[in-house]
Amino acid sequence: MTDSSDPIADYVRRAEQDVRRVPGLPEGLQARVLKKAAVIGAGTMGAGISTSLVNAGLSVTLIDVDEAAVARGIAAIERNLDSAVKRGNATPEEAKERRALVTTATDTKQVAGAEIVIEAVFENLALKQQIFADLSRHAGPDTILASNTSTLDLEKIVAAAVRPERSIGLHFFSPAHVMKLVEIVRGRGTSPETIAACRDLIQRMRKIGVVVGVGFGFVGNKMLLDGYFREVEVLLLEGATPTQIDQAMLGYGFAMGPCAVSDMSGVDVPALIRKELFQHETRPFPYLLVTEALAARGRNGVKAAKGFYRYEAGDRTPHADADVLAICESLAHENGIARQVPSDAEIVERCMLQVINLGIALLDDGLAARPSDIDAIWLNGYGFPRARGGPMHYADELGLAFVLERIEGYRARYGAAWTPAPLLRRLVAEGSSLANLN
Template structure:
């Protein structure tokens, strides 16, 4: 078959330029692998071709393997990545990678199989597979140490770090860095290598390079122990150390085989299943159901944040980090000065830690200014209200910004609990009003709940999702209800935590059980962090609306003691100055035991398993109710909320994914068991399964069915 019929590459002055083209990130799925193999074989056989350059179409070189194929037969179908990269490395003609945008995971492994690499200095490179519970599985752990040395390779592989190419200028990974087109430079280098081959020089094949490591056994033992200590029991980091050790102790081909064996084993673990689910769920969450495909986001360049407290300052920083011009508005000069000082201290701290250069810090600060009036609202594309949770106060803010904002500006509330539809009704433009619920500290936490009101326009939703991506947030759409998705589910979780105290547990036992299971912080440590007085306000509001809710009276007892949490050094725990870990409080434990006596309850030993199940199943059941009501678009969105915003272990996939892994029938049966608890707790009401959960359990369906059935 002729080259013209195949058209697998563009021939430029003797160089075959093969372009990876699989939008959006040129993932190495089976279809692309087949096209790439065909193009390589044709180019190698074509006498007119002296050298080959691999380039990427669109916004980057290649972001790696296609994760959607990882549990399909396609992942093992020929050509495998290992075979394809072997074809490249064994090519008698020079193969050069031209890297722009990104070369991540399998994309970087592809580049390392080439005989040379030219990268744009701002290109993002790395082997982040560990964040999916995997190790590089197509030669990355064997080729990277041969190019950059063992220590640098370990840091990249075990930590899953990504970095810009210029930071690895002297590492040996790249043959050339450029601020111009890497494709032009790669073509020139490819021809130079072809001339050298023609003169009898051998190509530099990565797999033939040697790896030297002094006192390797001691070094890898230390690296393995460090990885184990930092990985909280996840197997991939330690496995990464093992595979890099293969590179120093085994011939190249045996090292590749060992790496692939480890990769294949990790691909069957529960950790990979959970991490893969969250990875795909975060991308699915970007899709707004019912949004017309032609809907275009509005431009957002200038923003106003009303409020300069902890949340307002954090939001201001987040917006400036995304390149937006931000005006922070406060009611008096002292409050404004405090807010702006908080912002400045953040950037100064980032500079001291080496996260930003002095120039970058000043550039970010130059985007931020303060004001004591609302005049900046008239020029803003986005206004975010971030004051305290009082509906009347928010009404006053929205009436003022409604009078000043230009047509088409987005008016957003950062409320965590209040009704967005009521807030929208305070304006004459409810179609432009929505909730943007940031999580504290806003400059750190990734989650952003985008709350869609009854009359929020499709354009506004499209704009909000694009805005979230720009400022680096993980966005999830929520409908309007008390607490939206995350905080609404948190309430039954906290209720169960308190009732466990009544029956025999103590705060440190509850926290320890759920933290060992994987949660970043247990419920009582979270309560101390947020402020127990704030929790008391939320309970009061909820009980006013629904007097039948049952909370443990221990919550009110510690509030009456003035134990408001970390901010006062006393909460569910005692906080000793200079001591990192909180101490269980004898005073609190005595009060808990007294409450059990008041209730006439004989305290019992409660297993960690029961603690975990009662907390987890409370989340699952409320999540199912949220789906029934259409508050969440899909069950995987709930998983994203909890893994991105509430410390739920990513490797467990989120509460709804856990329900699938356990089996809805099992969850349903355990809830019925818990419904037989103490009468005063109204257990029958609390543990009554949602209608959707009952339906799916009876049908023996799973979380995937829950996703599909949420609107039925």
């Protein structure tokens, strides 16, 4: 492919192609072409994933606990297909053919015959283990068993399956029939053949599949929660408002600000993640503290007409809410945080440096194979501005020595949450760049 006159667009295109080069996957490995799928759980994600599967021409058996749940899933798939027709992405005939590819069942035994089963039931470890144990009995010996978990330990889920080499994580993003990104989560036992078949499937869905390792939040959500959202919470306690933070990040080029994103996807989701996480791990203060306080008051976002913002009935336009500012102020007071409203430029810098530092740490941990994979993840799953190439590319543009110096500066002010990733120090000492690791 010839390079255009836009180096960042060229970089992004290469990054999105390079996700196909997976360490440990033999070059000419012939991917098995999957044609028959089953999806367990006909909720938000199950319906979206099923839509993507039929769009790629697979047949789907959609399974849930009872007829009512299955019917809700089917209605959602039909709505998705209708809107594809309205947008000109499918003809009415194509939509009809795709709808005909879906059959339903209320018993996991009906997975027999599927070449891949994607589990999208509630985010509960015991339940997912039960499903994987059932699948080990009822699915064929060659069937790939995939989990769509977004936060649970994949190793613990697949430990319940008898064939780890055929088990894998496929982390779709919501809405699953729209969002391009899928993190392909490689467990300790996942075979190259299983990865190759899933990679091929995701490509046929016209999505971007990035292979990542197992760890809290995989790659994208680890950087989001431990980096971006944690910093947003510090900023809120210091007196920045959701409006100021969101406007600053829109100014940087994000499609949406972090507070509006939380409200849209549901404030209860990260609040629950915090609760689960803190049962066995800790994070530097104030990890999702404001989020927790909002969720505790039923401020779960757009669906509750209040979250970081308030909303009018039937309208998604965010309005500033003095109650939220009061909640932040009282949390700051309780925790002895000095109020010192940061500038917009500082908001952007602190959020982006946190995202960058965590991304570099993930490279060291081997959860991400290369910097450009991280960029492909943030561009396709998190609304990162394409014109900036992704957080790793942006770090190189800033210059790693400058990045390190700024992080050290914030460490002097804020402590351990700003500890530079060891790989960042090494690259600076060598005078190298992240691009050199691609």
